[in-house]
Amino acid sequence: MTTPSHSSTFGRADAAAAGLGSGALGLGIAQALAAVLHASPTPLIALGDRFIDLTPRPLKEWAVERFGTADKPVLLGNMLVVTAVLLLAVGVAARWRRPLGPVGFAVLGAVDALALASGRHGADPSSYVALVVGLAVGSGVLWWFTVPVVPEPEAEAPPGFDRRRFLLLATATGAAGAVAGLGVPRLVPGETGRAGISLPRATDPAPRLARGADFRLPGLTPHLTSNDDFYRIDIALLTPRLNVDDWKLRVRGMVDQPFELTYRELLAMPLVERRVTLACVSNPVGGEYVGNATWLGVRVADVLERAGVKAGADAVQSRGADGITIGTPLAALTDGRDALLAIGMNGKPLPIDHGFPVRMVVPGLYGYVSATKWITELEVTQYADFTAYWTQRGWAPEGPVKTGCRIDLPGDNVKAGEVTVAGVAWAQHRGIGKVEVRVDDGPWQPAELAAEDGIDTWRQWRWTWPASAGTHRIEARATDLHGATQTGEVVDVAPDGATGYPSLAVHVG
Numbered sequence: 370m371t372t373p374s375h376s377s378t379f380g381r382a383d384a385a386a387a388g389l390g391s392g393a394l395g396l397g398i399a400q401a402l403a404a405v406l407h408a409s410p411t412p413l414i415a416l417g418d419r420f421i422d423l424t425p426r427p428l429k430e431w432a433v434e435r436f437g438t439a440d441k442p443v444l445l446g447n448m449l450v451v452t453a454v455l456l457l458a459v460g461v462a463a464r465w466r467r468p469l470g471p472v473g474f475a476v477l478g479a480v481d482a483l484a485l486a487s488g489r490h491g492a493d494p495s496s497y498v499a500l501v502v503g504l505a506v507g508s509g510v511l512w513w514f515t516v517p518v519v520p521e522p523e524a525e526a527p528p529g530f531d532r533r534r535f536l537l538l539a540t541a542t543g544a545a546g547a548v549a550g551l552g553v554p555r556l557v558p559g560e561t562g563r564a565g566i567s568l569p570r571a572t573d574p575a576p577r578l579a580r581g582a583d584f585r586l587p588g589l590t591p592h593l594t595s596n597d598d599f600y601r602i603d604i605a606l607l608t609p610r611l612n613v614d615d616w617k618l619r620v621r622g623m624v625d626q627p628f629e630l631t632y633r634e635l636l637a638m639p640l641v642e643r644r645v646t647l648a649c650v651s652n653p654v655g656g657e658y659v660g661n662a663t664w665l666g667v668r669v670a671d672v673l674e675r676a677g678v679k680a681g682a683d684a685v686q687s688r689g690a691d692g693i694t695i696g697t698p699l700a701a702l703t704d705g706r707d708a709l710l711a712i713g714m715n716g717k718p719l720p721i722d723h724g725f726p727v728r729m730v731v732p733g734l735y736g737y738v739s740a741t742k743w744i745t746e747l748e749v750t751q752y753a754d755f756t757a758y759w760t761q762r763g764w765a766p767e768g769p770v771k772t773g774c775r776i777d778l779p780g781d782n783v784k785a786g787e788v789t790v791a792g793v794a795w796a797q798h799r800g801i802g803k804v805e806v807r808v809d810d811g812p813w814q815p816a817e818l819a820a821e822d823g824i825d826t827w828r829q830w831r832w833t834w835p836a837s838a839g840t841h842r843i844e845a846r847a848t849d850l851h852g853a854t855q856t857g858e859v860v861d862v863a864p865d866g867a868t869g870y871p872s873l874a875v876h877v878g
């Protein structure tokens with residue numbers, strides 16, 4: 370008989386399970402250890418970050434469109450599935466040639482180490498420690514499992530020891546560890562100090578909201594977006610949880626006097642409160658990635674003035690704790706508009722997802738060139754000297770918001786008669802002067818505008834439609850206060866924002 374005897378004692382399925390079990394245990398230990406050591410990023414997150422950074426633009430757009438804000442859980446899920454398949458393969462390989470177990474683990478570990486080393490911001494040494502310990506345990510367990518049991522399998526393990534049960538346990542422990550490693554940084558309560566913050570009053574409060582700025586129509590987007598309903602877009606796989614007592618803003622680059630600012634110092638500066646509509650460049654026509662909030666913060670211009678901007682600078686490169694870099698035209702921060710380092714959103718300290726403790730908000734610019742969350746640095750510089758995160762990926766270096774609008778009402782099905790058509794329109798820092806509606810390519814008809822709330826916010830509009838039976842197509846277009854009307858040319862979101870009239874097909878019964 371020439372059949373290798375070990376293949377009769379454990380089959381390919383067992384071996385695959387062994388690869389998965391030992392790998393999951395190793396990964397779980399690595400993740401959990403990283404969490405305990407406060408290592409950033411953890412081995413799994415490093416991989417995810419690299420994946421996000423290297424994803425080609427069309428795939429990323431597809432993911433954002435398809436999964437919206439759930440794109441990150443979906444990414445993590447896919448990563449775990451791919452990792453599981455690789456681990457199954459390592460197990461099968463190790464059954465064939467025992468050293469292929471450790472070799473396979475080493476290869477996977479090397480890929481992860483590379484992700485750690487080449488990440489957005491270097492990894493902590495403890496991240497590598499966690500990875501190596503996880504690898505050692507994982508490949509040790511696989512080595513032990515794939516011991517060639519020649520004549521008496523029982524001799525290799527203590528009597529009554531059930532390898533299968535052990536593997537099941539290892540997989541479960543590993544998975545729990547991996548999940549814990551992902552979750553621990555989120556679950557540790559109180560460490561940000563956010564709960565203890567009471568925001569000072571604005572020295573320069575927002576003007577009172579004009580009566581009639583909100584039609585209060587059921588189904589129509591409210592004029593102010595609540596913190597919970599505000600869209601969220603960022604590259605942070607794990608939301609940075611910065612501690613307010615440790616936070617500092619570095620102001621540097623082409624300045625006379627570089628300096629650092631603590632949260633306390635920021636709060637002691639004059640505080641401005643403004644309503645500003647924020648929009649994402651990835652918002653498709655008719656999309657949801659736009660919101661309007663009341664922001665409380667310090668003027669970026671005040672901070673820059675304290676540093677003293679040198680001649681020749683034309684940009685500010687800001688950094689967020691998630692490793693992003695964002696380039697903003699210096700002019701937009703100093704031309705008198707309300708560009709803020711915001712600490713408050715709708716009366717609350719900035720929510721963690723929206724950039725706690727401090728983010729930037731600049732009226733008139735898309736978020737990717739202005740709205741740096743978890744901000745840690747302002748570097749005064751020149752566009753010629755840097756390429757920001759999104760610009761490296763093909764998006765335009767400067768991103769003024771394009772005039773646009775959305776149709777929220779009515780739904781797809783209405784009864785014939787007078788029907789309210791309504792929505793919101795935006796042209797941040799230019800203001801909305803007119804919205805028009807047309808049905809089935811008929812003449813453009815002026816809609817009623819809600820009371821103006823300054824030029825930096827969106828504006829609700831409504832129009833009464835004498836709807837007749839049949840299927841109709843409604844379109845809308847906005848014109849800013851300078852008289853420029855949004856274009857009907859259909860352009861995709863990349864590289865500098867979508868255009869085209871929003872349209873709605875309505876069945877009138």
Ligand SMILES: Nc1nc2c(c(=O)[nH]1)N[C@H]1C(S)=C(S)[C@@H](COP(=O)(O)O)O[C@H]1N2
Pocket residue numbers: 599600601602603604605647648649650688689690691693722723724735736737740741742743744
């Ligand atoms: N640190 C950081 N800030 C960021 C981003 C990011 O990925 N990381 N994304 C930007 C983009 S593309 C947009 S549209 C806005 C979204 O802000 P919100 O999530 O509070 O709505 O944040 C901007 N600021």
Ligand SMILES: [Mo]
Pocket residue numbers: 602648649650651735736737
């Ligand atoms: Mo964005």
